[in-house]
Amino acid sequence: MKYYSTNHQAPLASLQKAVVKGLAEDRGLYMPERINRMPKEFFDNIQDMHFRDIAYNVASAFFGEDVDLDALQELVFDTLPFDCPVVKVKHPIYSLELFHGPTLAFKDVGARFMARLLQYFINSGEKTTVNVLVATSGDTGSAVANGFLGVEGIHVYVLYPKGKVSAIQESQFTTLGNNITAIEVDGVFDDCQALVKSAFMDHELNNHMNLTSANSINVARFLPQAFYYFNAYARMKQKELADELVVCVPSGNFGNICAALFAREMGLPVKRFIAANNANDVFFQYLKTGKYEPKPSKQTIANAMDVGDPSNFARIYDLYGESHERISSLISGATYSDEQIRQTMKQCFEETGYVLDPHGACGYRALQEQLLPGETGVFCETAHPAKFKETVEAVIGTEVAIPARLAAFMQGEKKSIPMSKHFDDFKAFLLAQQQ
Numbered sequence: 001m002k003y004y005s006t007n008h009q010a011p012l013a014s015l016q017k018a019v020v021k022g023l024a025e026d027r028g029l030y031m032p033e034r035i036n037r038m039p040k041e042f043f044d045n046i047q048d049m050h051f052r053d054i055a056y057n058v059a060s061a062f063f064g065e066d067v068d069l070d071a072l073q074e075l076v077f078d079t080l081p082f083d084c085p086v087v088k089v090k091h092p093i094y095s096l097e098l099f100h101g102p103t104l105a106f107k108d109v110g111a112r113f114m115a116r117l118l119q120y121f122i123n124s125g126e127k128t129t130v131n132v133l134v135a136t137s138g139d140t141g142s143a144v145a146n147g148f149l150g151v152e153g154i155h156v157y158v159l160y161p162k163g164k165v166s167a168i169q170e171s172q173f174t175t176l177g178n179n180i181t182a183i184e185v186d187g188v189f190d191d192c193q194a195l196v197k198s199a200f201m202d203h204e205l206n207n208h209m210n211l212t213s214a215n216s217i218n219v220a221r222f223l224p225q226a227f228y229y230f231n232a233y234a235r236m237k238q239k240e241l242a243d244e245l246v247v248c249v250p251s252g253n254f255g256n257i258c259a260a261l262f263a264r265e266m267g268l269p270v271k272r273f274i275a276a277n278n279a280n281d282v283f284f285q286y287l288k289t290g291k292y293e294p295k296p297s298k299q300t301i302a303n304a305m306d307v308g309d310p311s312n313f314a315r316i317y318d319l320y321g322e323s324h325e326r327i328s329s330l331i332s333g334a335t336y337s338d339e340q341i342r343q344t345m346k347q348c349f350e351e352t353g354y355v356l357d358p359h360g361a362c363g364y365r366a367l368q369e370q371l372l373p374g375e376t377g378v379f380c381e382t383a384h385p386a387k388f389k390e391t392v393e394a395v396i397g398t399e400v401a402i403p404a405r406l407a408a409f410m411q412g413e414k415k416s417i418p419m420s421k422h423f424d425d426f427k428a429f430l431l432a433q434q435q
């Protein structure tokens with residue numbers, strides 16, 4: 001299968017090139033040329049299938065032409081040693097818990113899958129080292145570092161702002177060692193991101209080493225998230241509640257919801273979607289006005305969604321032929337202030353006992369406000385509430401226990417390399433690395 005750029009000014013790419021490069025030459029995002037539909041028998045039996053078997057079938061439709069099927073199965077099973085349950089919060093609202101991976105983040109699946117696919121391509125070509133640069137304000141760094149940990153042929157540099165990430169987040173990427181190097185930048189998140197962007201554009205550096213990114217612009221990171229939605233359908237069908245399904249995705253860069261939309265194009269019977277946002281309302285405004293106007297991001301308590309110019313908007317726009325009418329008839333929006341997010345966490349806990357994190361709270365509230373009679377709603381609970389412990393506890397007035405997996409990271413020894421926010425320093429550091 002070939003991949004084209006959303007800017008349509010770059011040559012078609014193989015899957016290997018799309019994964020290794022991340023972004024097309026014209027700065028566009030790669031899209032698969034075709035989206036294969038799943039056969040009817042697959043949906044007839046899906047309720048009896050495990051998450052990982054569903055995922056393997058879906059992965060074959062995306063990647064089966066380019067990856068040996070046995071290797072692909074091994075890769076999918078290695079990515080998904082855990083389940084992804086759907087939990088009733090209050091009928092007809094159900095929570096799709098995406099936080100059962102190694103760092104309790106839904107990004108774990110895409111990160112691990114991408115790491116293993118990259119490794120597959122490195123092993124089948126000439127031996128080189130691929131260097132992954134990732135800037136993080138907390139969550140992405142831990143998912144990527146843990147997904148890539150110990151994967152031969154790949155070195156990961158995680159850049160994070162000194163003193164600006166929580167202790168528990170920091171421990172998840174600074175204690176790993178091995179092929180993971182944590183770089184503690186004397187600056188803010190935007191400085192980290194600027195260093196990474198400058199590195200990708202620097203010719204000397206790119207001649208010296210293979211550089212790639214691991215955020216949701218990469219097809220290997222965002223597409224596997226489609227697995228979640230087939231699984232959600234299967235679990236709802238098991239409960240005989242899959243007929244009028246509305247899927248609500250708390251969104252920041254729109255990679256996750258974009259994968260859900262791809263699932264629908266593959267035949268997944270979802271009636272409609274809701275993109276739930278915090279105060280960063282660029283997409284919400286687009287749905288209303290038809291105009292896409294990026295803004296600087298606003299800081300909120302659902303900080304993994306603090307995005308003012310969601311990169312995967314380009315993919316959604318392309319998928320629906322740049323038609324505002326098609327996009328707005330399939331997806332509705334929602335935007336909530338921190339105050340509304342807090343109210344929702346509190347109300348949901350008091351009424352149902354279910355503990356929402358600030359991101360999932362946006363999803364839950366959007367379903368509460370927008371579900372029509374006869375519809376059943378599934379929202380993504382994108383983070384374990386313990387990852388936002390202080391915020392959640394202050395709102396619900398009850399302690400949130402830290403799962404053992406998360407607490408284990410706190411035992412390790414922190415190792416990081418201090419770095420200024422000046423590109424010359426970062427470049428000199430990278431040039432000095434052995435290739």
Ligand SMILES: *Cc1c(COP(=O)(O)O)cnc(C)c1O
Pocket residue numbers: 105106107139216250251252253254255256257304305359382383
């Ligand atoms: C990354 C993230 C999101 C947003 O996902 P996108 O794919 O960027 O839209 C939502 N919630 C949490 C907890 C996240 O980490």
